[in-house]
Amino acid sequence: MKSMMLACTFAAAAAGFARAEAVPGQDAPAFKSTCTKGTAVALADLKGKYVVLEWTNPGCPFVKKHYGPGNMQAVQKELTGQGVVWLTVNSAAPGKGGHVTAERWNAVAKEQGSAATGLLIDESGEIGRAYGAKTTPHLFVIGPDGKVLYAGAIDDKPSTDAADVAGAVNYVKQAVAEAKAGKPVSVPKTAPYGCGVKY
Amino acid sequence: MFKVPPGLALVLAASAAIPREARPAEAPIRASLVAAVTRFRPGEPFDGAIRLEAARGWHTYWTNPGEAGLATTVRWTLPEGFTAGPLRWPAPKRFVTGGIVSFGHDGATLLPVEIRPPADWPAGRAATLRARVDWLGCREECVPGGADVEIVLSAAEAAVASDEADAVARAVASVPRPDPRVRFHARAVEGGIAVRLEGAVAEAPAAFFPLAGGVLRAAPEPAWTRVGVGVHETVLALEAGVPAPSRMAGVLTFAGAETRRPAFLDFAVDGRTVPQDNPKGVRP
Secondary structure (H helix, E strand, C coil): CHHHHHHHHCCECCCCCCCCCCCCCCECCCCEEEECCCCEEEHHHHCCCCEEEEECCCCCHHHHHHHCCCHHHHHHHHHHCCCCEEEEEECCCCCCCCCCCHHHHHHHHHHHCCCCCEEEECCCCHHHHHHCCCEECEEEEECCCCEEEEEECCECCCCCCHHHCCCCCEHHHHHHHHHHCCCCCCCCECCCCEEECCC | CCCCCHHHHHHHHHHCCCCHHHCCCCCCEEEEEEECEEEECCCCCEEEEEEEEECCCCEEEEEEEECCECECEEEEECCCCCEECCCCCCCCEEEEECCEEEEEEECEEEEEEEEECCCCCCCCCEEEEEEEEEEEEECCCEEEEEEEEEEEEEECCCCEECCCHHHHHHHHHHCCECCCCCEEEEEEECCEEEEEEECCCCCCEEEEEECCCCCECCCCCCCCEEEECCEEEEEEEECCCCCCCCEEEEEEEECCCCCCCCEEEEEECCCCEEECCCCCCCCC
16 A cells, blocks of 8 residues: 555656746656556657646645635536546645645545546656746646647736636636637746745 | 722733733734824825734745745725825845745835825824735745734824834835946847846845746846946846847845845846936836
8 A cells, every 4th residue: 555655656757858847839848657546647648638737735825725615626627528638736845835645635635626637746846847837826738739838827816815716817728728729829828826836 | 890990900901811822823924004104294295114024934025926925915995085105115035945936025024105195184183094914924834814904193284203214214215216326238138138237336236136027037046247347247037938028127136235225127128228317206
């Protein structure tokens, strides 16, 4: 049991990314990892699908803003319902606030009603650094061709106030909808807002 | 009902104090509203300030919080005819947690605000200034907080300074402003903005804090190269995939900032040298 959990929590970013950042219009940094339920995940195997990467930290008030009232779960549900692969990533280092074990995170996600396809523990921070993930939340949308479509904030209302969710433009939903309609993504990059990733 | 002598009542109240261990933990951030005056002259602006006190290890955020965090906000509820200007932010400090760089304030910080009372405010009538202050306080973890703060002032023929007057005046004097000694030259280069600063003779430039987020990389801190007397150059790195803007504004601090006020810079990124001699207003 313990060894399986360790396998789940081991995240290895694959070689081959020259940049230390995911940039809209460029190839998304490749990674291989194992989700908290033990399934292997490799970005290369997800070609042909839209992929959303969501950086998270359960203790962060900006994350709570979106999970408390069920906003993040609703977006996950809507997009995974359209065939989008949604991976939630936690890059908190061991000993840092928000670091979780696979078992604990699975329980939290169930309680929250997370509709993510998978949860990735990146305690070495390799995937986070490869993408330039800075905040929780920080979101990336990758197109079926493996190129980054969007990098940045969840929406246009930087705050910790859940009341701001209602009137906000959700950049992730917007990017996926525009790309699926064959249009260029109108807002491909924004400054993310949130707590710093606890590398 | 028997009457308790006032002195005894005080003793009783003191002995009934809550045991130390039952007191709530000290709040990481506390806010209050202060003013340079206890009495103002109607129609004559005076300085107020939001005071933020961060417990050891905690900080709040500047107007551009950097790579993470959230700027402190203030919403005013003022008596009729009063107006409050924008927050006049002091230069921030850099806070680095796990390689993520943010801009903010620790310890005791005053955010000055100019208050303008109406010219027809009656003498002797109290004016209660109220503000809602919301902040994000972080050390490693982050806790959002807020407070409703207020101060009661009254009008007089001549303004009367408060006990806070000196502290508020020092805070106002430390707010970055355009520096006529500084000339700035900026041009877009691959992945960044190359800048040349003229006019930093005695004090070398230190950090540059852009007013807008999401344009410049916060890390690493730009390293300045001295290329002549009072002339320094650096390249401000742009965020990946972000084109150079045509204009930039921000705050430049100097090494040994106690001796030189931080400069507010507003410049075109076009290769022309811009004297920072605009005497109008203090920004941000």
